[in-house]
Amino acid sequence: MMKKLSILLFAFVAIVFISCNNAKQKNAETPDMHTSEMALDYLGVYEGILPCADCEGIKTQLTIHDDNTFTLVSDYLGEKEAKFEDKGSYFIESGEILVIQDEDGDQKYFKLQEGSLAQLNADKKMIEGELAPFYVLTKVR
The missing domain is CATH 2.40.128.640 (Lipocalin)
Structure with a gap:
């Protein structure tokens, strides 16, 4: 039971981390079109x-x-x-x-x-x- 809980917690943290990282990359790739x-x-x-x-x-x-x-x-x-x-x-x-x-x-x-x-x-x-x-x-x- 403890092993399953640890795996679920690890998977949740990994998903959150990857999601936040992707959002930062999308913001960084959006060029400022105002010139x-x-x-x-x-x-x-x-x-x-x-x-x-x-x-x-x-x-x-x-x-x-x-x-x-x-x-x-x-x-x-x-x-x-x-x-x-x-x-x-x-x-x-x-x-x-x-x-x-x-x-x-x-x-x-x-x-x-x-x-x-x-x-x-x-x-x-x-x-x-x-x-x-x-x-x-x-x-x-």
Whole structure:
């Protein structure tokens, strides 16, 4: 009798253990299907004043259109006031990096964030240093 009870108890514990382990594996295998690209939240108008080495700042407006085109307006503030407008196409790389390419083939990189874009360096890495927080464009519409 004791032997049967021990076998039943062992079988019950084994079944519970296997069931819990399978549930953990199923949860681990379920990929997070939310990516910045799939959300389509990146479409719209972003604004900010980016740092400038020889002016007060660059008032920047980046408009991301739904036809894979963009418009970038850069207004250099201060002594050398000058306004430039670039147009071109864009694509999303790795689900989180917005790559804009103007008509001359020059590229700029931005990390897609909730409600903002963080400008990246030429190596597609976050800009570091004291001015890093100022390389962000905020979504305004």
